[in-house]
Amino acid sequence: MSITAATPAPRRRPSPLGDFTLTPRVLVIVAWAVPVGALGAGAAWVLLRLIGLITHLVFAGTLSTDTVNPGTLGAPWWVVLGAPVAGGLVVGVMARYGSEKIRGHGMPEAIEAILFRRAVVEPKVAVLKPTSAAVSIGTGGPFGAEGPIIMTGGALGSVLAQRLHVTDDERRALMVAGSAAGMAATFNAPLASVLLAVELLLFEWRPRSFLPVVTAAVVATLLRGPILGTGPLFGVDVSSWHVGxxxxxxxxxxxxxxxxxxxxxxxxxxxxxxxxxxxxxxxxxxxxxxxxxxxxxxxxxxxxxxxxxxxxxxxxxxxxxxxxxxxxxxxxxxxxxxxxxxxxxxxxxxxxxxxxxxxxxxxxxxxxxxxxxxxxxxxxxxxxxxxxxxxxxxxxxxxxxxxxxxxxxxxxxxxxxxxxxxxxxxxxxxxxxxxxxxxRGGHLSREYGVDPLETAFVDEVMDPAPVVVHVGEPLPELPGPTAARVAQRLFPVLDDGVLVGVVGRGALRRDPAGWAEHVHADPVVVGPDDTLVVVRDRLAAAGVTAAPVVEDGRPLGVVSVEDLLDRRQSAAGASRARASAGGTT
The missing domain is CATH 1.10.3080.10 (Clc chloride channel)
Structure with a gap:
């Protein structure tokens, strides 16, 4: 007769709300995306009309806001040669004495604002960027209006968000919504504008940012109809195509x-x-x-x-x-x-x-x-x-x-x-x-991937048997490092089996008699069903490197930064092993 050990049932975790949550706060930002979309459409209209006005004035000496190719207006050679030089001078002066952020084609500047400046854009950029672009393009510059309108629409969204009491993530969503709105109105391409926002600007795919961006792009496209038309920008007759x-x-x-x-x-x-x-x-x-x-x-x-x-x-x-x-x-x-x-x-x-x-x-x-x-x-x-x-x-x-x-x-x-x-x-x-x-010294990655800390739970990596300190009892021997773990740095303090605080290893070593005076009575704690991302964020916010794992007031273990690093390292090692074996990563 053989005895087979029963496989323990997996831990039943609390049922999550879903991959993402849609909170009333997200709906508020979606509502604010409506005026942002309207502002983006208006900015696109103004920019295109300003480009047409400057082009006609410079190359034909007439007043018109229609978009036209400078090369078709029959300007004399000295105008063709000199106008771009004059336009470059004006742009240089505007950049030096107005804002250096107007230099370049706009998208890197928008990305920098999103990633490195908390989506904060100066209000003057919303005026200077389209004006400088209109001067540059209107005097013959071989550029497009989309980069400037991305920065301009983004600046409008950012400026509005700065007037509201919103988080950095919400301000980023409204800034990118303005950029997408300007793009959608310029090219009558709402889906491409949303995709561009996702692939180049948002660096995430979440309801909190995706829904405001879509809302703004849709609003801008609807408003484009009466002001710029509804047809395709470059309509192509495909009736005679034979693609095999x-x-x-x-x-x-x-x-x-x-x-x-x-x-x-x-x-x-x-x-x-x-x-x-x-x-x-x-x-x-x-x-x-x-x-x-x-x-x-x-x-x-x-x-x-x-x-x-x-x-x-x-x-x-x-x-x-x-x-x-x-x-x-x-x-x-x-x-x-x-x-x-x-x-x-x-x-x-x-x-x-x-x-x-x-x-x-x-x-x-x-x-x-x-x-x-x-x-x-x-x-x-x-x-x-x-x-x-x-x-x-x-x-x-x-x-x-x-x-x-x-x-x-x-x-x-x-x-x-x-x-x-x-x-x-x-x-x-x-x-x-x-x-x-x-x-400019920045670094970014545009590759999407699943963070291994998003898919692991605390009870999978914690130390389930840490040394604890009991109120009113002698101090236990402090353990040293083992082959599997570094030396325990944080010790839960229990009173009748209930967590009442934590004390650090250094305090126990320095003052073994008066360690009770060094107890932190309100420590950072995590639950066994929290993901490691939650642990990472809590430890970072509190500036600590370990936390007790608590359920119903009773400690189940201790989780540390090293546990997070071990999980990430094991995921990276598995990925490298698959790659070396010829698999996919």
Whole structure:
């Protein structure tokens, strides 16, 4: 006869509310996201109209707020050459004497504010950023409006949140909601704007931030209709497209080329920034945008339609109406003047230029690859380049679909964007966004993963048999370290089996006779069913390294920082072991 030990039943833990909780406080922030969305839409309208006004005044001497390509207004050569220089001077002065935060394309600045400045943005940035961007783009700068509107909408959300009694997380949610609202109103792309917020700005996927962002993007999109229109920005006729397996396979090649283009333009931007940085000892950075403006002007003399936002050029490329000379000119000249001038520190966005050069690359491929319909390869090139430059492949796909309404191209775009993303990650250490943050001394990770401390409970790692001190009894012998644990530092103090406080190892050693005077009567405690994340947060908030584990007033053990580190280390070791064995991590 054999005796088999019964397997103990697993501990029945309290039933949680769910993966996430939706509290009334979240609903309050969602309500505040409604006016934030309206402000974002209004900011987008103002920025686009201001760009049109400056463009017409500078290049045609007329009053109009319609968005137009500067290269189509027939300005004399000296205006084409000199306007970007003058615009660069104005932006440099605004940055030096207004706020240095307006330099660059806006997204790294928004990320920095979110991660390193508690989502606090100065109110003046909400005025200076769109104004400087309008000056830069309106005088011929080859930039997009989306980076400035991300910073502007985010600044509006942040300023409103600063007037409210909200937490840092809630302020971040409202700031990103403003950014997404501005994007949605600019491009009529609410889903892509939300995805961009999740992939690039939020660094989390939780109801407390996701719901306000969606609310603001929806409000901004609804308001866009009466002020900017409801149609796609670059509508494409897909009725004659015939996309088969051959085109799908070739999208791998198109995506790889888009990734190489992304690597090249990102390298160009930062090579330009390094070159301007070497001027720092001889020429103040305030003057650098003017030098970048000179490069823009020279490029405009070669390819006039490379100037400005260039929505009309993007539309021509995506509908197959561009001649080979324009395609090559845009691909070469637009890339050069955008990369060099952005590195000079002027104000302008990256998405619209990425759209244009990506569409130009795809249009060029269309002259070589088998035809799948007018503009098909340009649409694929756009998605691939966005996925590679921004390191946001899903945003690249959805943005392209919402901009063009080319819904049948979903699978080819996914293939191309993912391929470009893979090439970019393989060849380039950081994206055009994160490289700038790294150069300023910051560090961030955009990889999502499950924290092992989120999935482990206290009773799985605690010391279940710690030495305790009883009131009115002699002190026990203080244990030393073992092979499994460091020496116990915190000792629960019991009175009739009930926890009445804790005392440290140092106090017991220094004053074994008067240790009772060193008892902390209100210690940090945790429960056996708390996750290790809860323990981590409580220990960090109190500035201690260990806590008793208590249930119904009675101690069950002690948990320490070393226990948390052991759990994290064991999870990392298992991941490395799987990787070395050829598994996935």
């Amino acid at each position: 397996p051959t085109a799908d396979v070739l999208c791998l090649l198109a995506g790889a080329l888009g990734g190489l283009l992304a690597v090249a333009v990102t390298a160009l931007v930062y090579a330009s920034e390094d070159a301007f940085g070497r001027l720092g000892g001889r020429l103040h950075w305030m003057w650098w945008p003017a030098i970048g403006g000179l490069v823009i002007g020279l490029g405009g003399l070669v390819v006039p339609r490379a100037l400005g936002v260039g929505y009309d050029v993007i539309g021509d490329l995506l509908t197959g109406r561009s001649a080979l000379s324009l395609v090559v000119g845009i691909l070469v000249v637009k890339s050069l003047i955008w990369g060099v001038s952005l590195g000079s520190g002027t104000s302008g966005g990256v998405l619209a230029p990425t759209f244009m050069i990506g569409a130009a690359l795809g249009a060029l491929e269309g002259f070589v690859l088998p035809s799948a319909g007018p503009g098909f390869w340009a649409v694929v090139g756009l998605a691939a380049t966005v996925g590679g430059v921004m390191r946001s492949p899903l945003t690249g796909v959805v943005f392209t679909l919402e901009l063009t309404h080319a819904w049948p191209a979903l699978l080819p775009l996914l293939i191309a964007s993912a391929a470009a993303y893979g090439v970019s990650v393989l060849l380039l250490g950081r994206s055009v966004l994160t490289e700038k943050i790294a150069r």
